[in-house]
Amino acid sequence: MTMQETRLNQYIAIIQRANQIAASTTLDQLLGEMLDLIVTTMHASAGTLYLYDPQRHELIFKVVQGSPESEQLVGARIDADRGVAGAALRSGAAIYVPDVAADPRWDRRIGELGGVPLRTMYCLPLTLHGRPVGVIQVFNLPQETIDEPDEIALVELLSSRLVTEVEKARLLEESRAREGRMQALVEIISSLTTTLDRNELLRRIMAHACRLLNVEATSIWLRDMETGDLVLDLASGKGSEMMEARRVPAGHGIIGHVVNTGETVVVNDVSNDPRFYRKIDAQSGFVTRAILCVPLHSPRILVGGERGIVEERVVGGAQALNPRDNRAFSQEDIELFHTLASQAATVIRLSQLYADTDSLFTRIIDAITGAIDLKDPYTRGHSQRVSDYSVAIAQELGLPDEEIYRLRISSKLHDVGKIRIPDSILKKPGRLDDDEFLEMRRHPTYGQEFLEENDLLKLELLRDSWQSLAQHHERLDGKGYPNGLTGEQISLFGRIVAVADVFDAITSHRPYRPAMTVDRAFEILRAGAGSELDGACVEALISARTHGLIQTQDERQG
């Protein structure tokens, strides 16, 4: 084999090694091994590799080969205009320095690498499609390497290979990172809809945002619909415990701007932004460096039915503060936070839609039952109390949430049938005659008819709830009314409301007697257990009282 053939074989072996290295897909591993191959190929003793950060126009010290003790330099940043590296980057051509120590451009912090003083250096800029990608510096290479054009051509081959591999690895890492963040986002926004509880919802959103954006703190500010002020609703992350009940006056601060204009604002250095509202930091002790602020913009929601469409609205704003690791906010951070915030705004609005309708319903029911109770001045507040007692009994008995809800509503309506009893009977001060007595005893039936005639029993939410209305005057021994049902014929709802109703009657003031004590009431209930009342329901009421769940008419007014 001639010497040239040997060199050809060596070259092929080096290129093969480069191929093997390129088969690794992690960027750091690839960079280290490629630099090592270049150092070996050039018969040098050490090498360093910098990658270029175009946003800051800086070179980041990424890899050092041949000198384990210099690894602490990794991560350092230098101005991309300075030093030999800067010169090579600007000119786009390699620079050979025969004596590093004598070169005025040389950064003296790097005294020696691998325990050997630095003498010669070959500095090679890395570019892709004309854009700077980084710089390689190789140290203490022999003069012969420089004098051999094939050798230099081979090194350039390896470095151009390095650049394309860096680019591919970067594209893949970025794509995978985006994929991972998207996956996380899917999980987060899916999980948001599993609650309509506003506080729980806000807490989840902010905790997720803190983690997903890797920032020091996040907060949600909701617009006070009357004053327009922005009120801190929830803060997550560093200093959040100091952040209670803060308020930014309408139109003030970066958040005020965002909420008024609907724009997203990124400020990577708030010290230069005149809009920044300093009072919050002053109150909390938190030092805000950078802010990403997005509007909480809920879209038009097609509610359907009688409410039709609910118009879009900016309900407030969300802030992410201080990206960790001294990063600036990236375009990706902005998009991610934006998506999260719009979903949050929608779900906040949905929960509000639900809560509005629910509280409207609850208050209307309370208003109606209150009005019915008022027909008889001695039953003021009776329906509400019977409902409270019934719910307490059901909770002691361990009924599920959905049944408790039905019982709560239906027990509140237990006397609704009285709306059909004429005032002349309902408000009669003296004794009722036989016909009047008969009519009065029809109120459970009228109640059931009230539900039936208005198709209320077809609703899943009120399933079986007629029992509270129809059966709350039945007795286990069959001596009750209107149907004289016995034992198992009486539903659980009927039994519960019967106990609650009798207890309220005993512990309330009547025209002809004062309220009795709770202890006396329990004696009477226990005496009636088994014949009139259900024993388990009576004991559940007594047990609920020991748990502080039962307050009589007197106790409520006191």
Add this chain to the structure above:
Amino acid sequence: MTMQETRLNQYIAIIQRANQIAASTTLDQLLGEMLDLIVTTMHASAGTLYLYDPQRHELIFKVVQGSPESEQLVGARIDADRGVAGAALRSGAAIYVPDVAADPRWDRRIGELGGVPLRTMYCLPLTLHGRPVGVIQVFNLPQETIDEPDEIALVELLSSRLVTEVEKARLLEESRAREGRMQALVEIISSLTTTLDRNELLRRIMAHACRLLNVEATSIWLRDMETGDLVLDLASGKGSEMMEARRVPAGHGIIGHVVNTGETVVVNDVSNDPRFYRKIDAQSGFVTRAILCVPLHSPRILVGGERGIVEERVVGGAQALNPRDNRAFSQEDIELFHTLASQAATVIRLSQLYADTDSLFTRIIDAITGAIDLKDPYTRGHSQRVSDYSVAIAQELGLPDEEIYRLRISSKLHDVGKIRIPDSILKKPGRLDDDEFLEMRRHPTYGQEFLEENDLLKLELLRDSWQSLAQHHERLDGKGYPNGLTGEQISLFGRIVAVADVFDAITSHRPYRPAMTVDRAFEILRAGAGSELDGACVEALISARTHGLIQTQDERQG
């Protein structure tokens, strides 16, 4: 320069060219150019490249170089055990065929490439970490290429480079495809929450699923809570117009299995699955080949407030049918459809929660106002009609949805204050005395108090709605009651309900006179416009009548 030096330079030039090619990131471009480089390097006249499909154990004809007229072969698949390619793949080593036509393993479909008969062939298997990736075939290369080890080493270098580049390009393409699908998923599940309208919701989900999974059809089946049957709620894609109101009996079909067990089922060939319910295809004419079926599983939802927690529930199932391009369902399809279906189930449940509460509220209001109307047998249905007329007027006037909603509720409640007027006055057949008359005229004030005392006015949903109750007997000229307001002092709600109330009084039967005609009513209203009633509201009512929105008491009963 020696001949060896020339060859060294040529080699370096070839490797440089390979680097340039590798800088492209699309797989097809890279494959074509690399094959071209290999053909040139080997001094051959044509080449072909196959990629290996491990799922089907087939080679896919991917690229042909040197023969434009053979491009129609691209995409063809051959058994990976057959031919010279199969032999090279099995042995893992290159095969040189000195005379293609004489080799019995040769596939004779490829007679010639580039107009030149095929003579010699070099067949090189492509592997990565021992796994087969594909095969390269190079045709009509000179004997000298084979005899030169450096030449062969260079070709192996290029082919190993090709393999790593294929792998990297594939990883990147896959990651980007997943990223794109995730991005689409984020957009879809975000958009789901912008409607609580169940039908619109189901329609959106299925259309998105059809597109995202690239399947022929999708459908949603909801569980009938009484019978357990699965009822087709919505179908999207091919044959969907034939798919109305289909029903699968409880426990039948793949969907029945999925709904009962909560499992996801994939069947890539339904003809072999005994669970497949053939009746639906028979009815619709659609031919089901493959099914991906997932449960619609709504999670526990924290509703908060009085309803507490709503338990998890399988509400039905979703099906995707027949992936396009003869694909099988992939793991990714399954995960995607699963995520989409669980989000859909949650949003379906949320919309149901809202709709349940909303319809409960609406019916309770109807029941209450109906009961109030019943106090006076001649006002049966009055509140409902006044509400309908008020809404019709508001729609003619172009009020926004949110105000119309408030008007609908508050006009229905306009006489709720009568609940405090004693029966003796309300039901008195003859003329009221002065005191009774005064008490009767207090009902608008009692109505307003009813709202105030029950904190109903604090609700956003009822903002300003007291006006309908308090001002529906006021007159523009100040001669109304209870406060004798004039002109602008009377709110729009007050004016609208006044017109609706008067119109219903005129067109309803009274003990002392029959109902008047609509035309006569309009004459009376127009006569009162400007003094008693608001002219614009009167005209809006008349205009609503021409649009078919107004039905009187008589017309409703007829």
